[in-house]
Amino acid sequence: MDITIDPDSPVAPYEQVRLRIAALAAAGHLAAGTRLPAVRALAGTLGLAANTVARAYRELEAAGLVETRGRHGTVITATAAGVSGRAQRAAADYVTAVRAMGVPSDTALALVKAAWEDH
Template sequence: MDISIDPDSPVPPYEQVRLRIAALAADGTLAAGTKLPPVRHLATDLGLATNTVARAYKELEQAGLVETRGRAGTVVTARATGTSLRAQIAANTYVETTRALGIPPQTALALVEAALQA
């Protein structure tokens, strides 16, 4: 799986993992039913703590993008390829960008509202 962590990014590593898996599912690289690597294996490959990857998987599961099937592992759900996921990824990208630019949350929201009304 093509995931890399940017240690200089203001985005926490677990969020980088979560966003990348969500993006891979959204663009079809990870089809519904694709088994994800075990948490420990992916953590080792990425040089991260096991709990970091576990948190990414947990948040993906809470969002309905993956499903954990016990010993059978964690798999991508059909929901992960939907349009709402693309909107979530776009929103997360916007948040990352505005944070990196130092834009306060209220201003970022006002920019979105103005764009939606235009």
């Protein structure tokens, strides 16, 4: 993930992290479901305190741009990635339907890919 902190910027470091992650998601560089680095790992990479990165993640979550899934980490939401609510609902409906039919996830994804390529 391409994040650089400018120590001379009047923008607080947590805000620089928040803005960059939001921009990367909006530009499609971080797709929906992309797992972000752990707070401590990203803080270490950027030379920031863990609390600084944690604040950026909390603000992104409050804005609905990321979702924290406990041990599974923090991921980019479909909203942040610019996916419409209608597309999100269609995907959820598809998952519900194929699960009810007992279709394994890899097969369900292959079906979507084949349908996408046919249209």
